[in-house]
Amino acid sequence: MYRACHRHVYAYAVSRVGRDLADDVVGDTFLVAWRRFADLPARDPIPWLLGVARNVVRERYRTEARQVSLVAELRDWVAEARADVADDVVERAAMLAALAGLAEDDRELLTLVAWHGLSARAAARVVGCSTATYFVRLHRARKRLEAALTNPQTRSTADERHHAPTG
Numbered sequence: 001m002y003r004a005c006h007r008h009v010y011a012y013a014v015s016r017v018g019r020d021l022a023d024d025v026v027g028d029t030f031l032v033a034w035r036r037f038a039d040l041p042a043r044d045p046i047p048w049l050l051g052v053a054r055n056v057v058r059e060r061y062r063t064e065a066r067q068v069s070l071v072a073e074l075r076d077w078v079a080e081a082r083a084d085v086a087d088d089v090v091e092r093a094a095m096l097a098a099l100a101g102l103a104e105d106d107r108e109l110l111t112l113v114a115w116h117g118l119s120a121r122a123a124a125r126v127v128g129c130s131t132a133t134y135f136v137r138l139h140r141a142r143k144r145l146e147a148a149l150t151n152p153q154t155r156s157t158a159d160e161r162h163h164a165p166t167g
Helices: 002-017 019-035 047-062 066-083 087-102 104-114 120-127 131-150 152-162
Strands: none
Touching: 002 019, 002 047, 002 066, 002 104, 002 120, 019 047, 019 066, 019 087, 066 087, 087 120, 087 131, 104 120
16 A cells, blocks of 8 residues: 555655655554545545645644645745746646645645546545535636736735745
């Protein structure tokens, strides 16, 4: 189970806390899985494990260092993307910059399906809501991302003031 799921849990952890803290989150996640092995769904453990990883992140890394680490990672990606001259890389840089400016919860909603390959139903289980609620939250996050892409100057003020990360 560890070999089959580690890559998914690690990718999720990197997207939430950055590479510097991802190994700690993964270790704690699999420690919980070991202790609660009887609760682990045999058929598809990924959503359950990502839900545990989400709780680990929220419990253990509530300090600003977590947010700073992730934003720094996203900004490094933006800097790398801007260094390349290709048109698609410029679009990638704009997307990553807009994503870095969003609240943590919005980034999570947008990346669970797009980067981690989860279904909407599985993503809803990870964030602890119904599938319908997930779609509503996802729609709102996409609107904020679209606004950040079309007007990058307002991204850092309005979104942070009205949609601050929950802790």
